[in-house]
Amino acid sequence: MHTSNSSPTVPPVKEPAAWTCRRSARYFHAMPHPKFPNLTVLDHPLIQHKLSILRDKNTTTKDFKQLVNEIAMLMAYEVTKDLPLETADVDTPLERMRGVRVAGKKLALVPILRAGLGMVEGIAQLIPSARVGHIGIYREHDTLEPVDYYFKIPSGEDARDFFVLDPMLATGGSAVDAVSALKHAGAQRIRFLCLVAAPEGVRRMLETHPDVPVFAAALDRELNDHGYILPGLGDAGDRLFGTR
Numbered sequence: 001m002h003t004s005n006s007s008p009t010v011p012p013v014k015e016p017a018a019w020t021c022r023r024s025a026r027y028f029h030a031m032p033h034p035k036f037p038n039l040t041v042l043d044h045p046l047i048q049h050k051l052s053i054l055r056d057k058n059t060t061t062k063d064f065k066q067l068v069n070e071i072a073m074l075m076a077y078e079v080t081k082d083l084p085l086e087t088a089d090v091d092t093p094l095e096r097m098r099g100v101r102v103a104g105k106k107l108a109l110v111p112i113l114r115a116g117l118g119m120v121e122g123i124a125q126l127i128p129s130a131r132v133g134h135i136g137i138y139r140e141h142d143t144l145e146p147v148d149y150y151f152k153i154p155s156g157e158d159a160r161d162f163f164v165l166d167p168m169l170a171t172g173g174s175a176v177d178a179v180s181a182l183k184h185a186g187a188q189r190i191r192f193l194c195l196v197a198a199p200e201g202v203r204r205m206l207e208t209h210p211d212v213p214v215f216a217a218a219l220d221r222e223l224n225d226h227g228y229i230l231p232g233l234g235d236a237g238d239r240l241f242g243t244r
């Protein structure tokens with residue numbers, strides 16, 4: 001005899017016991033760096049392995065591009081660990097169950113032009129629904145001061161998670177500028193992803209935007225007199241696009 005109260009045409013939702021709906025609102029889920037509370041260095045072996053090949057001056061433009069994409073994808077996997085989930089019913093071929101999906105508005109990837117473009121494709125493969133904005137900034141050669149030339153981001157700023165992408169965080173001028181512009185436009189949840197960070201840049205981000213977590217594949221030693229990261233990987237934009 002049928003004893004359930006549920007309708008025979010709409011079977012009850014089955015919820016796997018081990019699943020819970022996570023709604024973690026804050027970041028800093030991973031282990032922050034001991035010197036910089038805003039910094040998380042992602043030390044996954046595959047990220048570190050690929051980064052060493054990337055640094056090699058003999059790595060070709062083609063391989064450089066491919067590696068930047070791969071590292072960005074691996075970083076995105078780590079950096080999205082705390083995204084909030086919401087329940088969503090799913091009809092499997094056998095029955096209806098309670099599944100989950102990432103809650104809220106679509107993420108926005110915001111590369112800082114040019115070099116940040118190299119990180120977009122890898123992350124977009126993992127998060128195909130992500131929207132993409134663009135911020136154009138270059139570093140003035142002599143002063144190392146950032147110069148803005150373009151800004152276009154998806155709407156719904158106050159309700160989206162923004163991932164600012166740039167392979168290099170050197171003096172921090174470009175990153176600070178990009179984040180300030182995003183905040184000015186209304187963005188409230190921003191993370192900064194880079195491949196190589198210098199202590200100077202991380203400190204500047206901490207002082208100016210302490211609410212913005214910085215994720216890097218490496219924290220390098222220092223900047224040289226021309227504002228290049230040591231040991232670094234050289235000029236990321238030039239190596240990506242085969243210029244100079």
Ligand code: PRP
Pocket residue numbers: 112113114115116137138139140144146166167168169170171172173174175201227235236237238
């Ligand atoms: C590089 C890099 C960052 C910036 C970092 O861009 O991609 O955007 O320098 O330096 P900062 O932390 O001292 O500001 P660059 O100015 O060379 O422009 P490009 O990407 O167009 O080559």
Ligand code: URA
Pocket residue numbers: 168170227228229230232233234235236237
């Ligand atoms: N921009 C780069 O591309 N590389 C550096 O080392 C510093 C800034």
